[in-house]
Every structure is written in C-alpha cells, then in structure tokens.
Amino acid sequence: MMKKYISLFILFISVLTTQNILAQNKLIDRVAATVGSSIILQSDLEMEYAQSLAQGMKPDENMKCVILQQLLTQKLLSQQAVIDSVEVSEAEVDDELNGRMQMMVRQAGGKERLEEFLNRSLLQYKEEMRSNVHEQLKARKMRGNIVSAIDVTPQEVKRYFDALNQDSLPYFNTEVEIGEIVINPVLTKEEKDIYRKRVEGYRQQVLNGSDFATIARLYSEDGAAPFGGESGFQTRDYWAKEFSAMAFKLKEGEVSPVFETQFGFHILQVLQRRGEEVNVRYIVVIPKPTDASLNRTKAKIDSIYDKVTQGKMTFNTAASIYSDSDESKYTGGMLTNQEDRSSLIPVDQLDRETFTAIDPLEVGQYSKSFVSKDRMGRPVYKFVFLKSRIAPHKANLDQDFAKIQEAARQDKVNRKLSEWFQDRKENTFIDINPDFLKCDELKPWISVEQLAQTK
Secondary structure, three states: OHHHHHHHHHHHHHHHHHHHHHHHOOOOOOEEEEEOOEEEEHHHHHHHHHHHHHOOOOOOOOHHHHHHHHHHHHHHHHHHHHHOOOOOOHHHHHHHHHHHHHHHHHHHOOHHHHHHHHOOOHHHHHHHHHHHHHHHHHHHHHHHHHHOOOOOOHHHHHHHHHHOOHHHOOEEOOEEEEEEEEEOOOOOHHHHHHHHHHHHHHHHHHHOOOOHHHHHHHHOOOOOHHHOOEOOOEOHHHOOHHHHHHHOOOOOOOEOOOEEEOOEEEEEEEEEEEOOEEEEEEEEEOOOOOHHHHHHHHHHHHHHHHHHHOOOOOHHHHHHHHOOOOOOHHHOOEOOOOOOOOOOEEHHHOOHHHHHHHOOOOOOOEOOOEEEEOOOOOEEEEEEEEEEEEOOEEOOHHHHHHHHHHHHHHHHHHHHHHHHHHHHHHOOOEEEOHHHOOOHHHHHHOOHHHHHOOO
C-alpha cells in the first residue's frame, strides 16, 4: 500500500514538473473558461487533475470535465465573495498551506525529497499556491454564508422521509449508546525531568550556535518538524495557553526557556510578529508513560470502577469528576457521533479496543478497565458503559430521526445552492473552451449559442 501511495505521489510531482516546463514555453497555458471578469487556465485544470491522481484517482481524461465544473463553481463563489466583502485572513491562508505542505512532506518522505521533486523550495512553492488557496477559502466561506441559516423543522423531516422510496430505504448496522471514563497516565517530577533535561540540551545547542531549524528537524516530535519547527503566523487561540503566553511574550529572535504544556516540553524562537499574530519555530518532546505511571493509572481507574459498580457514585458523576477525556467529560461521559451529533454510534466506527470491550456486555453493564489510545496515540486507561444497543434495521423516523433530519437538511442545502448557482449563471458571462463543449457535466454551464456548436 505504501508503495502505491509513493508511486502516485511521484506521478503527481512528475505531472507538476512537466506542467511547469510547458507553462514556461507557453504551450499549456490557454484559457479553458471565462467566468465574468476571471479566466480559468488550462494549467489550473492540469494542476487540479494532477492532485487528484496523487490522491489515488486512476488516470481518466473525462475527470477534467468534473474538475473544470468545480473551478467554474469556485470562480462564481469567489466573485460573489468580493461583492459581499467576505474576507479571508493571511493567517487562514497560512494554516491551509501549512496543512497541505505537511501532508505532501509526509507523502514524499521528507522535506528535502519533496523540494527535490518540486525543483524549488517549499517557501517558493507555497507562494505560488497562495493566490489559488486564497480564492478557494473565499469560495468556501461564501458557500457557507449562502446556506448558514438553513434548518429543517420536524414537519419538514417527516415530509422528506415520506417522499422517499420506501422500498429502497438504507439499512443501518448495529448502533450503540456508550459512555467512557478515561484516565491519562501522570508522570512524577522525577519521571518528567528526563524529558525536560533533553529539551534543555537542545536549547543549549541553539544558544551555542546550532541552527534551530536543524535541531527541530532532527529531534522535534510533531508535524512541524520537517519544516524546521516553523508554525506559520498564528493567533493566540491556536496554541495551548502556556505556548501562546510564551510566544507573545518574547522578542523577535529570542529563544524561550524550556516550558511544559499538555502536549510535552517545548522551546520556541519567535521569528516575526504581525499585529496579533506571531510566527515561531519550536521543538516539542512528548513524554512517554513509564511502567510505574501505567500501574498507578490502572489502580486509579479500577478504584473509580469500584465506586460506580458498587453504587457509591453514578457513572455520569464519576465521569464529570475524574475523566480526562475532553470529548466526553462534560457530557457525563457519553460519546457523540461526530457525523450527525447524535448519541448513536455505529459499531463499525468504534476503535478495536472499545468494540472488544462492549461486545459481550448487556445493556446497562460496564466493561473492565482496558488500555486504549488518545488522539495523539498515547496510551490511556478507560472503562465503558453500554447504555443501549440497537439491532440492524431499515431506516425509520423513531430510531433514526437525527440521521434523517441531517439528510433532509442537506437536501435543502443542495436545492438552495442549485437555485443560487442557476441565478448567477444566468446573470454572468460564461464562456467554455470548445474542447470542453461535449462534457456532460458542463452542459448546465454552456450558453445556448455555444451549445449549438456541439450539434
């Protein structure tokens, strides 16, 4: 599987490199479409197509019709965003670019290898991408503004469900309502000092003249390491409060002392301040639980389990007091389906450890404590409560109201967007390159005059 992704990525880079060479010779940059006062170049289309190949799509020239349709949509939305004064900050563009670059670095197998493929630095490539990403974010915000106020009433949900073909309703897998109490291992001061001293050693190397970015690439333990630990411009609320306090206290060029957040031990260097935003370089080392800390954690969660199962404390109260889970601590330990925000979770969405724990339980029972992992992959102890289990069934309003409500809302969103685009298309000059006039996906965008050329 890894070889497959590397091959796809190499194909992506190869297409980009070829595209750049051709563009320089004026062979590939022609107008694929005109939307109002904006144009879509063939090179824009080729770029999007190459990215689709990199994500696993099989080569298919017909896919360019779909991509051009998406670019037409983007242009209409971004043009309306200008009219409506929809703003996108440089920080938002930086965040999006940094996320994309980090993904590409992981796929390429390192920053240096990616730059070799691109035949230019990541900073240069990011600047080349900036205007397109800015437009994409504006279009995304505009789309959100168009549909932000859309909601559906219970009566609309029922009408939507009744209008569906009852013979082809979806069939839902087993779903459960479950709660969890999670306890994170806590290291003693002596156990933590090993990691604090390690980061202090990195700091001394920097103070003695070593390059901060090089040390970060070698030793930092998060996604910014391939970029020399550089974060891009961020606001205060982007980081943990301890990190933000340090980042906004230091002067440009200054290196912080070692400090701790919930994620580990850090040092940082301020690169540049820009109003209420700051760009820093940082190193983080994430402490690993010791056997002793795991034993202490198991003893703690087992004592909580005893209180709950012996009736000394309710599960919801225990979760509110003791659980370390940010996701469930404030809901009495109960988990939420992230797709539709309901309390019912399909069992095939559960991690293996949780599924194994609840599988033998009867409704109302608690599992024994077991080791699982948090979102950062660190070991934690938890036990779970099975509140309800719904057997596989065909969709119905009683059991699946939240899912049907979301489907009804999405249907309403799609109709609203369709109406909006139809109105804009009728009042905007749109011209498609003749090479694309036979694309079925583009028929709604083609004028009557142009459409006649295809016959």
